[in-house]
Structure formats: structure tokens, C-alpha cells
Amino acid sequence: MTNLPKMKIGIVAVSRDCFPESLSVTRRQNLVKAYTDKYDAEDIYECPVCIVESEIHMVQALEDIKKAGCNALVVYLGNFGPEISETLLAKHFDGPKMFVAASEEDGLNGGLIDNRGDAYCGMLNASYNLKLRNVKAYIPEYPVGTAEECADMIHEFVPIARTIYALSNLKIISFGPRPQNFLACNAPIKQLYNLDIEIEENSELDLFEAFNNHAGDKRIPDVVKDMEAELGAGNKKPEILEKLAQYELTLLDWIEDHKGYRKYVTIAGKCWPAFQTQFGFVPCYVNSRLTKRGIPVSCEVDIYGALSEFIGTVASEDATTLLDINNTVPADIYDADIKGKFDYTQKDTFMGFHCGNTASDKLSFCEMKYQKIMARSLPIEVTNGTLEGDIIPGDITFFRLQSTADAKLRGYIAQGEVLPVATRSFGAIGIFAIPEMGRFYRHVLIEGNYPHHGAVAFGHYGKTLYEVFKYIGVDVDEIGFNQPKGMLYKTENPFA
Secondary structure: OOOOOOOOEEEEEEOOOOOOHHHHHHHHHHHHHHHHHHOOHHHEEEOOOOOEOOHHHHHHHHHHHHHOOOOEEEEEEOOOOOHHHHHHHHHHOOOOEEEEEEOOOOHHHOHHHHOOOOHHHHHHHHHHHHHHOOOOOEOOOOOEEOHHHHHHHHHHHHHHHHHHHHHOOEEEEEEOOOOOOOHHHOOOOHHHHHOOOEEEEEOHHHHHHHHHHOOOOOOHHHHHHHHHHHHHHHOOOHHHHHHHHHHHHHHHHHHHHHOOOOOEEEEEOOOOOOHHHHHOOOOHHHHHHHHHOOOOEEOOOOHHHHHHHHHHHHHHOOOEEEEEEEEOOOHHHHHHHHEOOEOOOHHHEEEEEEOOOOOHHHEOOOEEEEOOOHHHOOOHHHOEEEEEEEEOOEEEEEEEEEEOOOOOEEEEEEEEEEOOOOOOOOOEEEEEEOOOHHHHHHHHHHOOOOOOEEEEEOOOOHHHHHHHHHHOOOOHHHEEEOOOOOOOOOOOOOOO
16 A cells, blocks of 8 residues: 555663663663564664663764664563663654663562563653653553563554654545535644644535646556556446546545655545546546555545545555444334344444445445435436445444544544444445443543544454554543443443
8 A cells, every 4th residue: 555654663672770781781782682583674763872861862862763764662671670761762862752671580580689670660760761851752551571471562652653753744635615515524634733743625626626737647658547447347437437536546646746845745636526527537446446445535535534434545555435424223123134143233333335435445345326315316327436335244343533623632432343234325334333322422422513424444443443542631530432331431321
């Protein structure tokens, strides 16, 4: 996939000057070996310049990891660690950072006499000093471990760091205002700037002009061939592919011309009410193709939906999708295909749907069709361009990052699955099952005033997303999740 960063994490060991420096040296070497024995060696860089004991060492280490091209940092407490210089290192490093510490070794053989590191203690002071300096850092659930355990922690940090780094280098490009009666997709953009995200808002006329300027583009036939190969037998609207190819090239060229100094881009696009009649098609299939290559395109100018999709794409290194939390599963389908076969109540299930923006490889089957809802009031020929099919069964994470009306950042994360059950419906659609979805729907989605769009990552990424949300500043009280039975929501009636 394109549009994603490659992480290189600098590992810098620190040492308090009254503890053996050799502890940090040996433990850092063991940590690096443990990581490279199990994971991709290109993920990390071992800073060889020095063990950080002082502010001068901090500067030397900082210059070294910058020169090595590191875009994330792990501060490794091989022993107690120097709380000033180690947190200054984190303060002056421009990128995601993590703190992790070494556990003790050789307790039966005298290791607790001359080789006791006390990093368990030092981590407390490090966390306190980080707070004093207003420095954000990722600290694992239990941040003290052996070389192998710390290697696993760093590996879990990689997607967290990748997502945080990508957000700080992101531009969101939008076209047009939200459609009428879609105020739910309209949220204050102040939080985007707080997250160091750039946004470029454009008129639909700007997009229409650019599209018309791409008429007759010499690259169109090649894009059409690629679309034909992707659709295969599902190419039910061949007459519309040339226009869709023209539109795809328009968006890709716009990205290159407008990304500016930013490295990564996502798009919040318009698709109705005037788009169909003026462009002559709906853009769903093109949106799915860009999303498939790592450039999420949200529907209905849902800016925070596009942001959420991008977060999921970077965290999972896979395509995501944006779906309406759409409709209940009828009792006859539940009774015939779900009850007794899966451990879910009917209220645990729902259908996630959108017109046709889901990547083709995330659908069990796909066909190019017309947009049925729009065609109720428009000629069918101007509603062609959707990619329809049932979403592939398997694990999913349903989530969203959102700004409230008063510009407060909040989010939700729920893990579940798409069931291998035929939807018997239209659009890009699936039957989703999330444990305790009924309660989550009422006490998180409704109570939290979330819009109907939710991002879907294909796999369980709740742990990573939760840490990303915390790191970027979402208050933990504002991160909703599908709480299990017996764990009441704040607004849940205990007598119900």
C-alpha cells in the first residue's frame, strides 16, 4: 500500500551515573538481539554513540538517531536511569516516543548485589518527569521486562508509532460542504489543528473543473483496463468505466498537486445531491479503489470519518472502510442463520452498509451496479458507479474519532466480527456482531452523540487504537467501548 510511513525506531539506553553503565550496555544489546531474532531488524536502530547519563550524552544520542533517520524513539532504562536527561531526550525528539525498562536478572547467583538495576523504581521517576515537562510518551501496560518481553512491547509500539507519526504528517482534502440533512457529518475542525493535521477545503466546482480538464487524458484507457481486470465478471456497467477512470485520475493528480509539504493524504468527498446529475455517475467505486491502495476516501464529506479510516489504515497496514451503522437484522434471518450457530443475541447484531465504497478485496463477491436509493428519484444512468457485495466474514474493529459540537475530542472502539451470513440486501454490506452491541449502541453511540458513520478495520486492532487515542489526547473517559455484562455504563440504569 502507498500513503503509509515506514518506521525506524531508535533505541537509546540510559543509565544513572551511580549504577553500572555496563548493565545498560549489555541489556540494550540483549534487547536488540531479542528483537531482531523475532521481528524485522529494519524496524529498529540501536544507538551506539553512548549510554545517556547526562544532558551532553542526551544531545549526542539525539543527533545520532536523527542522522540515522529514526522517526520514533524508545528510551530503554537498562538501570534506574537519569530522570532529567532521559526525559529531555523525549522532549527534544520530534516524533512518537516510548519508555520501557529492564527487569532484574540472576537473583540466585548474586545478581542482586552488584548488578541490580532498579529500573522498576526508575520508571516511576521517568513518568513523573514526563508529566512535569508535558511530554507525551507511550508506556506499556506493564513496562518492565526481560529482553524478550521488552522486544515484544516495542513490536506492539510499531503500529502505534506509525499511526501517530502519520497523523502529524497528514493533510485531509475535502470537496464541498456536507449534504443537506447530514449535520451529523459536520464537526468542528479545530481539533484537526490540535492534532497537527492540515486540512484543505475545496468547492465542488473546483473538483468539477479539474474533472473536465481531464477529459481525453491519455492515461484513461490503462485505468479502464485495470478496472476491468479488478471487476472481472462483476463488470456490469462497462459504459461508465471511462468516466470513472477520468475521475480517479482527477483525484490522484489533485493529491499530488495539493499535498504540499505533507507526506500523507486522505479525502472527504462529495457524492450527492448534485454530484450525480453533473458528473453523470456516483464515485463509490473510485473511492473504493483509492482506499484499497491506502488513500481512504470518505463519503458525504465526512472529515472525521476520513480521519478515522486513515487511522485504521495506518494501524492495520490494510484497507479500511466507512459504513453506516445502518439497520437491524430481521428476526427471520437471525432465527434461520444466526441463532444457535453463533453466540450472539439478536441485539448483538446489526447491518453495516454503504453504497459501494468498500475495497473489492474486502467483499466476498462484487458487482458494479447503480445506487438503488438515489435511483428512486433520479434516472438510473446517472447513479451508476457503486461496488456492491457482501463484506467478507472475519474479525473487525468498529471505531471512530470525533470532535463534538464544542470541539472536544472523543472516540469509540468495539471489536467484533462480520458473520458468514448472506445479507440478502444491496450495497456494500455485512452482518456485524459485536458483544453487547445493544447496550453499546445506546450508552456510547447515542449517548455520545456520534454520527451514523463508523470506520471498520479488518482485524482486531482495539489495543493499538486505544493507545493511539490516548497518545493523541483523547481523555480515557471519552473513549467508549462495548462493555461486558456486569460493567455498567455511567448512564445505564442499574435497575433496568
